[in-house]
Amino acid sequence: MSALEEIRKRFQNDHFATDATGIVIDSAEPGKAVCSLTLEERHLNENNVPMGGAIFTLADFACAIAANGCTEKKTVSQQVSISFLAPAKGKRLIAEASCLRAGRTTALYEVDVRDEQDTYVAHATVNGYVIG
Numbered sequence: 001m002s003a004l005e006e007i008r009k010r011f012q013n014d015h016f017a018t019d020a021t022g023i024v025i026d027s028a029e030p031g032k033a034v035c036s037l038t039l040e041e042r043h044l045n046e047n048n049v050p051m052g053g054a055i056f057t058l059a060d061f062a063c064a065i066a067a068n069g070c071t072e073k074k075t076v077s078q079q080v081s082i083s084f085l086a087p088a089k090g091k092r093l094i095a096e097a098s099c100l101r102a103g104r105t106t107a108l109y110e111v112d113v114r115d116e117q118d119t120y121v122a123h124a125t126v127n128g129y130v131i132g
Helices: 003-010 015-021 052-068
Strands: 024-029 032-038 075-084 092-102 106-115 120-130
Touching: 003 024, 015 052, 024 052, 032 052, 052 075, 052 092, 052 106, 052 120
Parallel strands: none
Antiparallel strands: 024 032, 032 092, 075 120, 092 106, 106 120
16 A cells, blocks of 8 residues: 555545545645645535635645644644635645644644646645644
């Protein structure tokens, strides 16, 4: 089994991200991850654009994979700030998470969310707390 398959298997019990929302882990390496979400009607709000909660969940899950996918340590979100920059024009959202700083007890990640047409949809910063 490849490392990516092992990570996917490990996170399959994150039911809200994987089952309810439909997020897929596309790639993962220490401190980095790419996750995607194929947009469906259930992800859209009254304005017919992706709901902020769906975008936030994608960003949060990509950060979780970047922080926890390739290590036995556990990092949890301590504080998240997200800026919604533009409505998605495409049918698929892609979140790229990367670690800016990993300390002994805290970490800082950034996550950029774009659609497949390269529309810059959202930017998030995540302060993580290392619990193990």
